[in-house]
Amino acid sequence: MDKNALLKAADINFANANYQQALDKLRQYCQLMPNDIEQWFRLATSEEQVGSKQACQEAYQHCIEIGSNSARLYLFAGMFFLNQQQQQKGLALLSLGCDLDQTMLYWFQDENLDDQIRGRSYYAGLALRNHFTELSKIKLADKSQNSGKCNGALWPQTHNEPWQYKTDNQKPHLFYLPELTAQAFWPNQDFSWTDKFREQFDELKQEFDAVADDIEVQGAPYVDANFADKSFDKLAGSKNWTALHLYQNGIKNEALVERLPKLHKLLMSIDLYGLNEHPYEVFFSLLKAGQHIVPHYGLSNHSLTVHIPFIVGNSGALTVNHIAKPWQCGESLIFDDSFEHEAINSSEQDRIVLIFSIWHPELSKQERQAIQQSFQARQNWLDSREQLAKA
8 A cells, every 4th residue: 555545544444443453554654654743643642542652652752853843742752751761751852842832831721622632731740840849959068057048949930839929029930049138229338349330430431432332233132033021022133122241141252351351350359140150141231212121020039130331311210129210320230130120211312231140148159059050950951851852
């Protein structure tokens, strides 16, 4: 029989509940059509129901090796391998499926979907939340030290137990330490380096002026065009909000840093937040005249965000937890961006500020290292998923 006849015969036998005959025809078809991902997925689910576990595993593995953009395939394959006690492979497939469709773990709430999908969705969510909660636990090197500030640390998107934010209007959506002091703005007098920015501002401004024109030319939209949050539609992919990085994801922009030696020296004297030996992110942020960064919440509360204004108009403000403060050149604004915050440049002049993050001042060196290790453990596993999925 040719491939079309085989597929038609499989369809007829499935419709008539002749499952073994249907499976046999579908196996023959798939051998002739190794790149037909839809039918290979159909074969895998059929083998799971009425065939052999070994044949099912081979069919799912073939689907993975072909490659697919179907979150449904990753959901089914992931749950199969989990049930076969191949934990890491199953979890990796489920996590990759979430990358393809972030709603995958909530399909169980959709009454219009098949029960087979809804059931897998529910248990996949439990499995991933348990995995990430265990993987990301804060583990202090000195186990005898009681780390009150790290107690209750959690990753809101993947925590496996019920919890609530402790402070009104503070909702970090990546990482949360509920025992840290929470306040919208922090006073400059708590940080001695703010005096240095004020005292050295004229010299820093001269350095800045030499690179100012490059911010819009060499910079990139701060919000990627594919950013999922629809509230940023007007700025996504637009240079109305532009960033030029000295450091990005812990990687140094050597060429730019070399042109700003005084600024860089001052920055290196500050306890900057980072996940490795470098600051995580330092950049010039340009917000064009008349633009509005809508209210939103930051990723975490274990660091504070700093604005050092270099160019400001005669109106506009940073608002954090309903407290509005105008930018003033050389005057630091230190705030907790895990509170709802927004920025409005209502002037007729572009606004440019230097933005960087510092560790929350209540965290000890050991606590910071433990947090870095938690982030690194999570990232290492995420980076290994493709390899785990194909193992």
